[in-house]
Amino acid sequence: MPNSPLRIIAAAIALLVCAAGAFGQTPVDEKSGLIIAQGWQVVRAHCGGCHSHKLVTSQRADRQTWLDIIRWMQSTQNLWQFDAKTESTILDYLSANYPPQQQRRRAPINPSLMPAT
Numbered sequence: 581m582p583n584s585p586l587r588i589i590a591a592a593i594a595l596l597v598c599a600a601g602a603f604g605q606t607p608v609d610e611k612s613g614l615i616i617a618q619g620w621q622v623v624r625a626h627c628g629g630c631h632s633h634k635l636v637t638s639q640r641a642d643r644q645t646w647l648d649i650i651r652w653m654q655s656t657q658n659l660w661q662f663d664a665k666t667e668s669t670i671l672d673y674l675s676a677n678y679p680p681q682q683q684r685r686r687a688p689i690n691p692s693l694m695p696a697t
């Protein structure tokens with residue numbers, strides 16, 4: 581039964597899953613590499629003047645640690661002060677889009693899958 585309703589439904593589901601995957605991808609600003617989300621232009625404006633935005637996007641931290649990083653730059657690296665609203669926009673953006681990640685490496689390969697020595 582090559583055209584059974586079940587096969588058609590299965591094909592439709594497969595198509596939907598693929599489409600969702602493509603649309604679900606996080607949009608990223610090509611120039612800065614920043615994830616495009618609420619507040620990203622503020623971060624682009626304030627966080628790329630002294631170093632690459634890549635230094636920002638390669639960091640992962642919770643809100644408090646992001647604040648610590650900012651305070652550290654303010655007290656030792658001449659980073660300017662932000663007004664409260666700007667600072668909370670920046671912290672919201674960073675903690676939402678670059679949160680801590682427990683495990684960024686894949687698990688080790690199972691020894692049984694390694695070449696025999």
Ligand code: HEC
Pocket residue numbers: 623626627628629630631635636639649650653657658659660670674
């Ligand atoms: C006034 C200059 C300046 C601005 C603006 C600036 N930074 Fe930095 N930042 C620095 C310097 C200097 C370093 C140290 C760079 C190095 O180690 O080579 C640094 C380092 C960092 C690091 C790495 C910290 C670490 O522990 O290695 C992160 C993350 C970071 N900045 C994020 C940001 C974010 C987020 C913003 C915007 C709120 C920002 N920076 C704006 C000067 C600045």
